[in-house]
Amino acid sequence: MKNLNFKKHMMTGISYMIPMIVVGGILGAMAKGLGGWEVGNFGPAAGATPYSNLALTWAHFWWGVNKLSSHAMSFGVAVMAAGVAYSIAERPGIVPAFVIGFVCNESKGGFLAGLLMAFVVGAFVNWMKTWKLPKWMVGLMPVMIIPVITTFVLGMGYLYILQGPMAALMTMIQNWMMSLNGGSKFVIGAVIGACMGFDMGGPLNKTASMAANALGADGINGPMSAKIIGGMTPPIGVWVSTLIAPTKFTETEKETAKTAMPMGLCFITEGVLPFAAADPARFVPASMLGSGIAGGLAVAMGVESVAGHGGVFVFPMMVNPLWAVIALVVGSVVTGVVYAFIKKPGEEVVEEEIVDLDIDF
Amino acid sequence: MSLKIVGITACTAGIAHTYIVAEKIATAAQEAGHQCKMETQGTIGRQNELTAQDIAECDVVIVAHDIKVGGMERFAGKPVVDIPISTAMKSPKSLIATIEKKLNKK
Numbered sequence: 001m002k003n004l005n006f007k008k009h010m011m012t013g014i015s016y017m018i019p020m021i022v023v024g025g026i027l028g029a030m031a032k033g034l035g036g037w038e039v040g041n042f043g044p045a046a047g048a049t050p051y052s053n054l055a056l057t058w059a060h061f062w063w064g065v066n067k068l069s070s071h072a073m074s075f076g077v078a079v080m081a082a083g084v085a086y087s088i089a090e091r092p093g094i095v096p097a098f099v100i101g102f103v104c105n106e107s108k109g110g111f112l113a114g115l116l117m118a119f120v121v122g123a124f125v126n127w128m129k130t131w132k133l134p135k136w137m138v139g140l141m142p143v144m145i146i147p148v149i150t151t152f153v154l155g156m157g158y159l160y161i162l163q164g165p166m167a168a169l170m171t172m173i174q175n176w177m178m179s180l181n182g183g184s185k186f187v188i189g190a191v192i193g194a195c196m197g198f199d200m201g202g203p204l205n206k207t208a209s210m211a212a213n214a215l216g217a218d219g220i221n222g223p224m225s226a227k228i229i230g231g232m233t234p235p236i237g238v239w240v241s242t243l244i245a246p247t248k249f250t251e252t253e254k255e256t257a258k259t260a261m262p263m264g265l266c267f268i269t270e271g272v273l274p275f276a277a278a279d280p281a282r283f284v285p286a287s288m289l290g291s292g293i294a295g296g297l298a299v300a301m302g303v304e305s306v307a308g309h310g311g312v313f314v315f316p317m318m319v320n321p322l323w324a325v326i327a328l329v330v331g332s333v334v335t336g337v338v339y340a341f342i343k344k345p346g347e348e349v350v351e352e353e354i355v356d357l358d359i360d361f
Numbered sequence: 362m363s364l365k366i367v368g369i370t371a372c373t374a375g376i377a378h379t380y381i382v383a384e385k386i387a388t389a390a391q392e393a394g395h396q397c398k399m400e401t402q403g404t405i406g407r408q409n410e411l412t413a414q415d416i417a418e419c420d421v422v423i424v425a426h427d428i429k430v431g432g433m434e435r436f437a438g439k440p441v442v443d444i445p446i447s448t449a450m451k452s453p454k455s456l457i458a459t460i461e462k463k464l465n466k467k
Contacts, residue, residue: 270377
């Protein structure tokens with residue numbers, strides 16, 4: 001492989017995984033919020049299947065929703081792995097990586113193991129594609145030979161060789177996260193928050209999200225709150241700035257800020273991109289400062305979120321929702337004040353300087 | 362020289378950058394006097410899909426992406442500019458200007 005393109009493959013996997021985590025997180029938060037924290041224990045008596053005796057009652061209904069959520073969550077790593085392998089090796093990569101990704105999740109190897117195995121699967125499938133085979137076998141390659149051999153060899157290889165070390169590594173990371181107390185909790189939250197505020201929906205933002213999601217999948221829900229709140233403050237913050245220093249913003253910018261604000265409440269950081277793109281040197285520091293403080297405050301004060309997405313709609317389901325609101329307000333105000341202070345009075349769009357780019361055909 | 366430009370955009374989340382960048386490239390191309398059609402491959406799927414005719418008639422293909430895009434085989438034999446989303450986000454005009462220069466040299 002002359003072009004490994006590590007980042008593109010990983011981003012493809014993450015891109016495919018995002019809706020899965022959103023579904024799992026929001027349905028889970030709904031089920032636990034409306035059906036109670038113990039909703040998983042309120043299910044029907046098992047019949048032919050766990051679902052056979054499902055009745056139309058409040059408890060059973062939310063138990064069902066909770067089931068959907070936990071299934072979605074358990075397939076997150078599998079979908080991510082399938083996406084990575086697809087990006088590397090096209091369609092024949094999907095099935096082996098999906099199966100092995102699910103096994104990684106089940107064996108507590110988590111996100112890291114899934115990612116590692118997805119790259120191994122992709123490389124292995126690409127290598128198999130170079131095999132010289134008799135004509136009659138060529139048609140069997142993509143539907144039978146590649147998926148069966150890849151899943152068999154790499155799957156068993158994972159179980160006997162990598163499973164132990166990967167699970168031990170994940171447990172170590174988890175124990176370390178759980179052992180953190182006040183001050184260092186603030187640091188973790190602040191780092192995740194600041195990453196969320198750095199590129200507003202770009203790669204670093206998604207990497208921080210994934211770290212929080214991975215920990216959430218393993219039952220550590222503090223960083224998730226930093227992720228959500230840190231991702232919400234930049235758009236709300238920019239709206240706050242337009243209120244503080246209205247004269248510094250052009251009409252277009254004020255309109256953009258007004259649309260960004262509700263997007264921020266829904267945890268769609270991308271609403272502020274026009275500001276970040278137009279004025280990165282001033283906006284990004286203001287944004288990171290606000291998100292960092294919000295994330296640090298949230299985690300240090302013990303705010304936890306099971307849901308991975310949903311903005312203000314999942315606040316009621318968080319642990320310590322009051323501190324979540326405080327962190328959100330403080331972070332937004334910090335971004336707002338700082339940006340209002342350092343922003344240059346609005347000129348209309350600055351003309352882009354035309355330079356030669358290093359591109360090839 | 363007026364060019365016919367087609368392209369694809371695809372970003373990680375597939376809900377924002379994909380569309381912003383498609384519009385930036387199209388605007389920059391049109392301001393420079395070219396025709397441009399951008400296909401978006403967001404999480405929702407392909408929109409404004411390029412037709413066989415669009416591709417047959419085009420002079421150059423711009424693919425701005427952070428993730429794998431589908432349907433690259435459609436561009437066999439065409440000059441393809443492969444860039445990350447951020448390049449097109451930051452400097453769409455330079456992108457078009459550089460393409461003009463390089464195509465003229467050929």
